[in-house]
Amino acid sequence: MNRVLRGVLGLLLLAALAFAGTSQQVLAQAGPIKIGAIIPLTGPSGPSGQAMQKGYQLALDEINRQGVLGRKVELIVEDDRGDPPTGAAAFLKLVTRDRIDVLVGGLQSSVSIAVASQARQRPILMAWTGAASPLVEQLLAEADWFFHYHPWQYNNADSTWSFIRSTGAKTATLAIEDGPFGSSAADEAPAFARNYGIAIASTETFKTGAPDLTPMLTKAKATNADVLVFVGFDQDVIPMATQARQVGFSPKLILAAPPGWPVGYEKLAAGNYVAGMALWTAENAAPASRRFVQRYREKFNEDPTFYWAPLAYTNLITVADAIRRAGSTDLNALVAAMKATSYEGPIGVPLTFKRSIYGKNQGFTRLIAFQWQNGKQVVVWPSEIAGGKLLYPAPYGR
Amino acid sequence: MTGRALVRGGLLLAVLAAVVVLPLWVNRTQPYYLQLSINVLIFATLALSWDILARTGQLSLAHAAFYGLGAYTSVLLTTRAGLPIVAGMAAGAVVAVVAAVLLGVLTLRLRGIYFAIATLAFSETLRVITNQVRFTGAATGLVAPPLLGGHRPSQYLVILTILLALTLVSWWVNRSRWHFAFTAIRANEEVAAVMGVDVVRFKVLAFAISALFAGITGAFYAHVFLFISPLEAYSLAVSVGALVAPIFGGLYTTAGPLVGAVVLRAGEEVLRSTVQRGYPIIYGFLLAAVILYMPGGLAGVWASLAARIPRPARRGARGEPAGS
Numbered sequence: 001m002n003r004v005l006r007g008v009l010g011l012l013l014l015a016a017l018a019f020a021g022t023s024q025q026v027l028a029q030a031g032p033i034k035i036g037a038i039i040p041l042t043g044p045s046g047p048s049g050q051a052m053q054k055g056y057q058l059a060l061d062e063i064n065r066q067g068v069l070g071r072k073v074e075l076i077v078e079d080d081r082g083d084p085p086t087g088a089a090a091f092l093k094l095v096t097r098d099r100i101d102v103l104v105g106g107l108q109s110s111v112s113i114a115v116a117s118q119a120r121q122r123p124i125l126m127a128w129t130g131a132a133s134p135l136v137e138q139l140l141a142e143a144d145w146f147f148h149y150h151p152w153q154y155n156n157a158d159s160t161w162s163f164i165r166s167t168g169a170k171t172a173t174l175a176i177e178d179g180p181f182g183s184s185a186a187d188e189a190p191a192f193a194r195n196y197g198i199a200i201a202s203t204e205t206f207k208t209g210a211p212d213l214t215p216m217l218t219k220a221k222a223t224n225a226d227v228l229v230f231v232g233f234d235q236d237v238i239p240m241a242t243q244a245r246q247v248g249f250s251p252k253l254i255l256a257a258p259p260g261w262p263v264g265y266e267k268l269a270a271g272n273y274v275a276g277m278a279l280w281t282a283e284n285a286a287p288a289s290r291r292f293v294q295r296y297r298e299k300f301n302e303d304p305t306f307y308w309a310p311l312a313y314t315n316l317i318t319v320a321d322a323i324r325r326a327g328s329t330d331l332n333a334l335v336a337a338m339k340a341t342s343y344e345g346p347i348g349v350p351l352t353f354k355r356s357i358y359g360k361n362q363g364f365t366r367l368i369a370f371q372w373q374n375g376k377q378v379v380v381w382p383s384e385i386a387g388g389k390l391l392y393p394a395p396y397g398r
Numbered sequence: 399m400t401g402r403a404l405v406r407g408g409l410l411l412a413v414l415a416a417v418v419v420l421p422l423w424v425n426r427t428q429p430y431y432l433q434l435s436i437n438v439l440i441f442a443t444l445a446l447s448w449d450i451l452a453r454t455g456q457l458s459l460a461h462a463a464f465y466g467l468g469a470y471t472s473v474l475l476t477t478r479a480g481l482p483i484v485a486g487m488a489a490g491a492v493v494a495v496v497a498a499v500l501l502g503v504l505t506l507r508l509r510g511i512y513f514a515i516a517t518l519a520f521s522e523t524l525r526v527i528t529n530q531v532r533f534t535g536a537a538t539g540l541v542a543p544p545l546l547g548g549h550r551p552s553q554y555l556v557i558l559t560i561l562l563a564l565t566l567v568s569w570w571v572n573r574s575r576w577h578f579a580f581t582a583i584r585a586n587e588e589v590a591a592v593m594g595v596d597v598v599r600f601k602v603l604a605f606a607i608s609a610l611f612a613g614i615t616g617a618f619y620a621h622v623f624l625f626i627s628p629l630e631a632y633s634l635a636v637s638v639g640a641l642v643a644p645i646f647g648g649l650y651t652t653a654g655p656l657v658g659a660v661v662l663r664a665g666e667e668v669l670r671s672t673v674q675r676g677y678p679i680i681y682g683f684l685l686a687a688v689i690l691y692m693p694g695g696l697a698g699v700w701a702s703l704a705a706r707i708p709r710p711a712r713r714g715a716r717g718e719p720a721g722s
Contacts, residue, residue: 042678079670081670084623086667089433089434089667092429092432096430109625118433135538135539135541135625178526179629
């Protein structure tokens with residue numbers, strides 16, 4: 001009898017323990033799914049990071065209307081300041097203190113490498129928006145859990161020279177700022193230009209932020225090239241456009257590729273017909289893009305000026321979708337679900353992940369070209385998503 | 399040994415034990431704090447090494463140059479020549495010292511703002527050259543191999559050892575005849591020379607010690623964060639950060655730059671993770687307030703507080719000057 005009683009008590013105890021375990025699991029399941037974001041909210045890349053944060057907020061509103069697997073999604077944003085040590089510390093805080101399920105964000109290559117070196121020791125699904133340097137791609141070549149959204153540097157160069165080729169131009173002059181941004185573009189240009197049959201007439205340099213670009217523009221004018229490829233920052237494009245008119249420099253096309261365009265550029269008469277390269281513009285005619293712009297205006301009472309906002313939106317939406325399809329936040333299940341991603345969002349190009357030169361999971365691989373036409377960024381290339389026609393040669397005199 | 403000295407020695411040992419053991423112990427559950435400690439120690443090493451040069455009255459903006467030279471030398475030697483990382487780091491420190499001696503000799507006659515501009519130009523020149531040369535990875539930068547296989551606790555002990563060595567050097571400098579030579583040069587070079595101080599020798603020595611630790615810290619940084627580019631390695635922010643912490647903590651002392659670096663970097667991290675977007679404003683206000691109202695920095699405040707506490711007369715005690 002005593003033995004039977006002990007047996008029953010033992011079974012009851014086991015059942016109680018099992019129940020306690022299950023109820024704890026249920027409670028844990030009821031908590032939010034935590035997604036960490038590492039982006040620069042301050043420092044030189046602050047404006048791009050702030051645009052990303054807005055994109056994430058829009059996505060989060062949408063995701064939490066229904067929830068994911070019956071749970072809310074919580075986004076924990078860490079400012080990396082564009083500083084690798086801060087990025088590495090932010091990663092460890094998110095993973096070990098906040099216990100996030102997925103990591104999103106990323107803009108600068110140096111910060112991405114610092115974060116990735118930590119992530120290799122603590123693998124987590126890394127759905128990464130930025131970092132165009134191929135060094136990042138090489139470093140994470142074997143990382144199955146690394147999903148990269150932004151085109152790599154060589155994709156950007158390929159898009160740029162492919163677009164120039166499509167205009168019928170035969171010669172181009174490079175005007176590059178003398179920092180890393182311009183130097184890396186200058187390094188890649190000869191090979192891509194040659195590949196697309198474009199001769200580079202000359203390469204002129206300037207210091208970013210310099211108020212007087214006329215010496216550089218006068219030298220560029222003397223080359224008589226069809227296209228001026230201008231690689232500078234936001235603050236350089238207005239002096240370039242106005243001073244090109246002053247020195248009577250009217251190539252068939254001026255193509256600029258700043259990370260963002262300064263506020264008010266659309267009102268600049270001298271800036272008309274200048275073309276640009278970007279992942280996305282607010283004039284993108286895709287229905288999802290129009291919806292995104294409308295919601296962005298409603299929520300923030302302004303127009304999105306950086307492509308980082310729709311890219312961040314795409315980033316979070318696709319991660320939430322992958323968690324839904326995976327049915328859990330288990331890393332292997334998530335990786336499999338992310339690999340099966342097929343999403344037509346605001347960027348206007350379907351997003352799927354494929355192998356790149358080194359990496360396993362590359363998202364977007366092409367930039368689009370637009371031309372400023374009467375204050376609007378009219379998408380002119382590639383033809384399948386073009387919203388208007390490229391005015392080439394640019395009708396400056398009219 | 400007096401009772402007071404015993405207490406001080408005991409306290410020092412306790413602090414030493416805490417900085418060695420605490421981060422490693424916390425790392426078991428919270429590796430975030432170990433990473434923060436590494437970031438703080440890098441900053442503190444840069445700050446204290448900059449201060450050693452400042453003790454001769456030279457306001458240098460070349461700290462980024464030595465930091466970058468150390469980083470690039472080590473990464474190039476380990477990746478291109480296959481040298482072990484420790485050898486690469488040592489070579490990085492040596493190259494930084496050689497560059498510092500050359501720069502020191504060239505800029506001997508310059509003072510004040512002219513010296514600052516010359517050192518800034520040196521740093522910028524290195525940045526532009528590195529940016530153009532394909533061998534150094536040009537603008538794209540270089541990926542560095544990890545120090546000690548990327549094992550963070552061991553890396554922490556390495557930077558802690560570097561900082562402890564620098565602290566000992568700084569403490570010795572401020573306790574030796576060098577301190578009087580440095581102070582005399584800072585006050586008036588001509589008078590110092592008349593008094594028999596070898597101005598050239600001491601200025602170049604200060605430059606060399608300062609660069610040695612900046613160089614090895616740059617190399618350490620590269621092998622911990624695994625990437626260097628001209629924009630970041632030779633960034634003006636490195637030089638400015640190195641001078642802000644000693645000003646905040648207390649110039650020309652050993653404790654001042656260390657405390658300044660810890661308070662600034664830890665405070666910045668707290669603000670960053672709590673206030674987020676507006677924190678640089680608060681950070682800026684705090685810095686401005688300290689510089690305006692506490693010209694001797696935190697060490698100056700400590701010294702004035704300590705002066706108010708009555709204590710028994712000391713015999714031949716010689717402490718470090720605070721904010722002198």
